[in-house]
Amino acid sequence: xxxxxxxxxxxxxxxxxxxxxxxxxxxxxxxxxxxxxxxxxxxxxxxxxxxxxxxxxxxxxxxxxxxxxxxxxxxxxxxxxxxxxxxxxxxxxxxxxxxxxxxxxxxxxxxxxxxxxxxxxxxxxxxxxxxxxxxxxxxxxxxxxxxxxxxxxxxxxxxxxxxxxxxxxxxxxxx
Amino acid sequence: xxxxxxxxxxxxxxxxxxxxxxxxxxxxxxxxxxxxxxxxxxxxxxxxxxxxxxxxxxxxxxxxxxxxxxxxxxxxxxxxxxxxxxxxxxxx
Numbered sequence: 001x002x003x004x005x006x007x008x009x010x011x012x013x014x015x016x017x018x019x020x021x022x023x024x025x026x027x028x029x030x031x032x033x034x035x036x037x038x039x040x041x042x043x044x045x046x047x048x049x050x051x052x053x054x055x056x057x058x059x060x061x062x063x064x065x066x067x068x069x070x071x072x073x074x075x076x077x078x079x080x081x082x083x084x085x086x087x088x089x090x091x092x093x094x095x096x097x098x099x100x101x102x103x104x105x106x107x108x109x110x111x112x113x114x115x116x117x118x119x120x121x122x123x124x125x126x127x128x129x130x131x132x133x134x135x136x137x138x139x140x141x142x143x144x145x146x147x148x149x150x151x152x153x154x155x156x157x158x159x160x161x162x163x164x165x166x167x168x169x170x171x172x173x174x175x
Numbered sequence: 176x177x178x179x180x181x182x183x184x185x186x187x188x189x190x191x192x193x194x195x196x197x198x199x200x201x202x203x204x205x206x207x208x209x210x211x212x213x214x215x216x217x218x219x220x221x222x223x224x225x226x227x228x229x230x231x232x233x234x235x236x237x238x239x240x241x242x243x244x245x246x247x248x249x250x251x252x253x254x255x256x257x258x259x260x261x262x263x264x265x266x267x
Contacts, residue, residue, distance in 0.1 A: 011177045018181050018204055022188030027196050034200050041207055048218040053229050057210075060233055065203065065240045072244045073196055076251050095191035103183040107176070144227050156234045163238030170245030 003047065010044050027073045031066060038062040052138040178215070181208035195259050199243050206236045 017037040024030040038061045045054035145153050185208060188201030210229050217225025 014177065015180050015184065018184040021204060022184060022192060022197065022201055024197075027194060030197050030200055034203065037204070038207065041211060044211065045214055048214050050214045050217065050226050050229070053210075053214060053226050053233075056230060056233055060237050061203075061207075065237055068240060068244055069196065069200060072247060075248065076196065092191060095187045098190055099183045099187035102186050103179060107179060140223055141226055141230070144223055145230070149227055152231060156231050160234060160238050163242050167241045167245040170242070170249045 006047055007044075010040055010047070014040050014044070028070075031069050031073060034069070035062055035066045038066065050137065052141050178208040178212035181205075181211065193259050195247060198259065199240065199247070203236065203240065206232060 014037060017033050017040065020033045021030050021037060024033060038057060042054040042057040042062070045051075045057060182205055185201045185204035188204065189198050192198055192201070210232055213225040213229045213232070217223065217229075
């Protein structure tokens with residue numbers, strides 16, 4: 001019962017903050033609502049038993065990515081917002097219609113796939129997958145990342161290296 | 176259902192707004208919606224593969240945000256605009 005109440009309040013806040021992100025006037029307000037959104041999503045992860053991913057979300061997303069966005073917003077600060085010329089209301093209606101179509105399609109997919117039962121491939125080879133043990137979640141995830149998913153792990157690190165080089169090259173003065 | 180709703184909000188944000196930084200933030204919202212979905216399924220099926228995938232999705236999203244913002248800064252240095260309607264260099 002308590003879990004349902006917590007989930008529904010978190011869900012309403014996450015969705016409300018999401019709507020505020022895309023409808024805020026200034027980019028700085030959008031970034032602030034995005035930070036709150038990420039923090040609430042991290043709380044949601046904790047209630048679902050994924051403590052390591054929640055910590056990673058707070059560190060990487062709410063700590064790194066949002067700070068990056070704030071820097072760029074400050075660098076590109078405008079005198080006049082780009083939404084002031086052009087008809088906003090028609091664009092808004094069109095966007096809402098398209099978004100409603102996407103949502104209807106997603107719900108249709110959810111209901112259609114609920115009829116078929118999928119077989120689940122167990123990812124762990126030699127250890128029990130107990131998710132909600134708070135001291136062992138990180139350890140289990142570490143086991144998996146280093147034994148079965150080692151190649152994606154190394155590829156991800158190489159991807160981060162390439163992205164770092166690309167970002168530095170893109171932001172140089174004399175390119 | 177929550178992740179579908181958040182996905183829809185992100186898609187609307189990408190389609191409607193004209194400020195390119197807010198478009199990028201809506202893309203981050205979409206990625207977060209996918210992460211919520213993966214974690215929910217991982218908790219339902221009691222299998223840790225969802226969380227492994229979420230770690231990789233977060234890494235890819237951070238890398239993409241960095242490179243995308245670098246592109247925005249490089250573009251702004253040349254064209255002095257962040258209105259996406261005016262970024263039409265490659266149009267015919």
